[in-house]
Amino acid sequence: MNKPFEQWLKTYYFTRAGVAIAWVLAALNAAPYSAAAGILLVAYPAWDALANLADARRSGGLAANRTQALNAVVSLAVAAAIGAGLDDMHRVLAVFGTWAILSGLLQLATGLRRWRALGAQWAMVLSGAQSALAGGVFIFQAGATADPTVATVAGYAGFGAFYFLLSGLTLAVRSMRGKAA
Secondary structure, rough: OOOOHHHHHOOOOOHHHHHHHHHHHHHHHHHOOOOHHHHHHHHHHHHHHHHHHHHHHHOOOOOOOOHHHHHHHHHHHHHHHHOOOOOOHHHHHHHHHHHHHHHHHHHHHHHHHHHHHHOHHHHHHHHHHHHHHHHHHHHHHHHHHHHHHHHHHHHHHHHHHHHHHHHHHHHHHHHHHHHHH
């Protein structure tokens, strides 16, 4: 793997993990139906869009990374839809679930593409698949009588943090092994 790109990818994965951890902590400490909770719900897909755009640009451009470009568009649309629907948390959770499915499948496709070219993407492939499955659960929960809150999606973001951290560590270990060889 090209060393500058490998360094970028490690930094990207560790940054994504750190932001997700911070988001989880904020979500668990936000009052369930507060303005802060609403901001967090909008910010999560908006951050995902920005991160996908940054990574696509550093990874050969948007034309070469169509799954990430599409993921960014979908994530921005979802952030807007969540912002517009904050008065109905069941609808917000359904939108979030739909986004988790779409972004998970797009992340899975990106991970598979990168795996062929770069290796060390198994955690991103698993993360994409799990995101898609979690989205189905969110859609099911959106139809339940229990009132969802920002904390409902905290576990999802926590698993995202775990997978990004694992991906960064996998690349770091691989890099250290390459230097030792």
